[in-house]
Amino acid sequence: MKEKELREIGTCKMCGKGIGQSQLPLFWRVRIRRYGVKMDAVTRQQGLGMMLGGHGLLAQVMGPDEDMTEIMSDIEVTICEDCCCKQIPIAVLADEIDGGDKTDSFTTQPANRILKALEAKDE
Numbered sequence: 001m002k003e004k005e006l007r008e009i010g011t012c013k014m015c016g017k018g019i020g021q022s023q024l025p026l027f028w029r030v031r032i033r034r035y036g037v038k039m040d041a042v043t044r045q046q047g048l049g050m051m052l053g054g055h056g057l058l059a060q061v062m063g064p065d066e067d068m069t070e071i072m073s074d075i076e077v078t079i080c081e082d083c084c085c086k087q088i089p090i091a092v093l094a095d096e097i098d099g100g101d102k103t104d105s106f107t108t109q110p111a112n113r114i115l116k117a118l119e120a121k122d123e
């Protein structure tokens with residue numbers, strides 16, 4: 001990873017600090033993919049399986065072998081070594097709360113502040 005890329009990804013998604021501020025010179029890049037199940041494709045595959053006497057594996061071989069899912073979002077986030085063992089909902093980490101609007105100042109805050117705000121809202 002070159003310096004420019006390191007500068008671009010060098011902020012921890014959870015605490016908002018630079019990765020150089022953590023205890024160890026290590027960090028994590030976490031890829032989060034959200035999938036949606038294509039219900040029409042699943043229905044077609046199940047229908048073919050029923051037509052073939054309930055043999056799902058036979059339908060898998062005989063059918064069009066189409067994708068059953070589609071990728072809804074695909075992101076990578078940086079987590080510093082200090083935050084790597086903390087628990088956090090994946091949706092908060094992926095900014096998928098409140099529609100994930102990137103222009104919203106709420107979702108551009110570090111994830112731990114979003115979590116605290118959500119906990120305060122529940123109380």
Ligand SMILES: [Zn+2]
Pocket residue numbers: 012013014015016017079080081082083
């Ligand atoms: Zn951190």
